[in-house]
Structures are given as structure tokens and as C-alpha cells.
Amino acid sequence: MASAVGHSKSKFKDIQHPPSLLAQDSLLDSPVISRKDVHLPRQQTVHPGFTPPEAFVLEGLLTNEECEFYIKESEKAGMESLEGIFPKEYRSNDRLLTLSIPAAHALFHRILPFLSPIGTSLLLFPPPTISSFLSSPPLPPL
């Protein structure tokens, strides 16, 4: 929450991003990712035939090395305490803001196969996602 509030350039720090993340140029380069739905009771009333996914988990979106890389980089760049910005009883953690279009792009391409359109007119006829094609059984022989 409130992550988008008060962007001003000086708050952003430059950090290195994992080379393996930036270097990927196709889906084949990305690690093996699996999706699990998180089951939550519906908050909205929708058509019973289709419930759009509200939350899901992607296992292995970043490899262990990439995760470690991020931790080390962010420690090196230095975190900023949120104590002065948010009340302590509401939120108490340290944060680092960084702007990187290439990293966002590469991450997006890893999660894209698991996303589906959202909207009012697609509820009755949910379109197939790429992942549902991948997991669909092979066609019967002719």
C-alpha cells in the first residue's frame, strides 16, 4: 500500500539486477515456474459459472541465485527506514525504491503465461490463457 505515493526522483536508488534475469530473451530461458491458486471466499457476487482468479502463487519465479543477488544488492545500496513516513504501529519495515524498466519487462515476461484478462464482459466466457493450452491434454489420434 501507498507504494505509489509521492514519487520523486531523489528517492530512487540504482541497483544492479541479476544478469540471468536481464539476459533472458525468450520463455525458454526462464526457470521452471508452476502456478497454484489460493482459494479465498468470494467477496463479490459473480456468475456461478466462472470465478476469476483473485490470488495465486507462482513457485520459482526467481531462482535462488537471483534472490540472493537482490538481497546483497539492496543491502549494499542501503535501505531507508519507513519510521518517519508511516506510523510505527501501522507499518514498520525498511524499504528501497528502484526504477528499472528492463527488470520489470523481464519479470513480466516470466509471469505473462499465468495471467488472464480481467473485466466485465469476459466473465461469462473466460478466454483460455497460454498456460491452459500448455496443460491441455493432447488431441486424440485421427
Add this chain to the structure above:
Amino acid sequence: MGSGAEGVWIPCGLNECIKIGRYQTGCHFSPHIDGPWIPDENCASILTLVLYLNDSESENFPLKGGATNFLRPSSFSHASSLIGQSQTLHEVITTISPKTGRALLFRHDLLHEGAPLLEGRKFILRTEVLFRRIKSALKVPRHPPSSVDRTEKLVSLYNQSDAEYEQGKASDFVESYLEALEIQKADTADATCFILPPSILLEILRKLNDARDVVRTMLTSKGLYRLGRTGELWVNLFLSQWPYADDLAGTPVADNPLTVDWFKIFKKKFTGQSESRRAPKSRSGRKEKRDWLLKEDDFYLLAGRRLANRVTWGDVGGDSARPAIVVDCGGHTFKVGMAGQERPTAFIPAVVGRQRHMHSFSPYSKIVGEEALKRAGLYSLHYPCENDDITNWDNAELILQHSFSNVLKVTTEDHPIIVTENSLYQVSFIFLIC
């Protein structure tokens, strides 16, 4: 996402502002919902992406606790402030524990918390998934805004929250941000309105084997009209009507079959046939019977007249039934009116007001003319013209749209338009306003 978020949204990217969070032992994030990031009218964040960078088995940074809990909103609380209310106990529905490389994606408006970290340090990377609204052949009905007051309150709360953030007032800023989020969430449209996607509608049109039914369907709305012009439909109708036709009414089908307007070909063949049938009947003096065929008149009655949507160069003033719209795009005011009147119908100040903050849609995210001047505190003002030349075409287009649809209440398809022209105008702009 609040009022104004109707339509179909497809994923288009991640927010390039990447947040890396570090929770020390004992740190937490109280129950909350996330706020959307809305860079423009057709682009908004819908999902939150939380990526855990370490877990209990990490070699360098092991941790304990710090799971993300999804909570059931509880309506009962004694606390007066919203921050206080967030401290009350909620029932946990699901728990997602940190695991290296695991990403959690969920809708912004789900209530969740970051549970206190028991041991070690927790690192997360978080950003938002951005979606883009796609154009649909059908108009999406707008969810009516609950009220103007409410919307203005939402806008001013977000502005206030941004200002308090800049001043460093910690609790005030969160308080007004939370209040704005509450209003926005309450205004979110229920997903109970269903519209069939164009592909399904086309499938239905394909099932109709009477041309009259298709034409009637096309008349009901612009979206269906455009859909009904699909060439494939008319090829099939043509072939089912005249399976052995070899003349094709002398039309050039040769070069590229995709560029051929099959609707026109069908119409030509159809009306040509009906004329030849009409002649002997009218001679016999009997009143013409309406048989199953479409007459040429029917076509004009049903579809033909509505096709007129073209740029007319030259003399357009003579038609009193369809007077021309006269537009003068001035640097200070836009003057609009109908031809034949002594004075312009309206003088619209050349100002567009745009919403300052980027956290909500509102039906009034862009306002024009005097309305914008009145609400200069809530909106940032933009001017389409500089030194009497139009420099911002988007803003000029907004003012013209407003003047056609709200002030003159005319459709641009039905009237010619006369624009006072500057030699620097782009031709594309002239086509745009036609």
C-alpha cells in the same frame, strides 16, 4: 478499482518502480488493502506482486514467521481512526509463508497483512501488474458515479494525502489515504453486468440466414453496425442466396478479396433484382406487396442513410435540414454553433482540467471549459493552445467532443463541419474531428 473501471483489461506490464522491503525481527505490516496505481485513463494496476527473496532454509538469511495472511474483513471495531481499526484482530483465511523465489499475486482490494517477523530478516520484492483497457466493439455501460460530492471528496482526499506525505505528517497521510481507499472500494461496480464479446455476437449473426434480420440487428447500435459489416457474413449470405451467381454484378473482386466490401456487393445484387421485379407489378396497378426481398428503399431506410460519414470539401452550407456545425478553435475560447444562426451557441474557455493524483478513476477525471475553471483547486489545468495555435491536440479534441455531445447535442455523422483553419493544422486533426 472504484468507479470508472468498467471494461476488459489485459495485462500489459509491471510497474517499473520496484520496491525491495526488509523486515527486521518484530517488524510487521498491519491489515490493509493496496491502492491502485493509475497512470492514465486506460491503464491501471490490478494485481499486487510480492516476491519472497529468502525463507526459513536460506543459508545466509534464515527467518521465522513473517507470513502473508489473507483476512476476513471484520465490521466491528471500537477504534475511531482508520489506523486504529486496522489494529483489530481479524480472522485469518489463508496463510502464505515465505519461500525463496515464490511470488504471490493477488487483487489489490483483498484484505491482507504482513505478520510480525519472529526471527531473522525477511526480504521481499514487490511491484504491481499493470493492465490496459482494450477497445471493444460494444460500448461498456458506465457504472454511474454514486454522487458528485463523493467523487470530489475522493479526489480531494487523495490530493490531501499527497500533500501531507510531502510535509512528512505520517499518521495524517495514512489516515486520509485509507479513507480515500475505503470510498473507492465501496464504489467499485459489482461484476453483475454481462456483455457478450464481439466474437460471440458475430457467431450469432452468422446463424441468421435472412439478410433482413442482419440489417435490422445492425441498426440497433453503432457497434453492431460495424460488426455487421464484416465481409465474411455477406459472402455467406450471398452464396446462400445465389449459389450459382457468376456475374457478381460486375464488381471488381479480383485483386484482394479482403478489401472488397461484400455488404455493398450484396446490396447491389439485391436491389438490382428487386428493381427488375418491381417494374411489371407497378404497371399492373396493384399495390406493391412486401415480399421477403429487401427493396432498395428498405436498404436506405434501414442502413443506407446512416452510412454517410465522410469529409465533404467545398460547399456544405446549403442544406437547411442538416445545418453545418461551425467551429472556431481560438486560443482563448472555442466558439461552436450551427450554421444559419446569428451567434455561436456556446463560448467554451479553452481549458481542460485533469485530475492531479493517480490513484483513482473518476467520471470527472477530465473536465472542460467553465467546469474546469470552477474546480481549479482539485484539477490541474491544461491549455490546448499557445499563441493562438493548437499545440496539444488531445486537449483540443476533448473540448470539441464536449462541445458536440454536451453543448450542441449533435452527432458528427449527421452534419457537415466547418472549421476555421490555420495553415498549420494537421490534416489528421481535420479527419479526427469529422
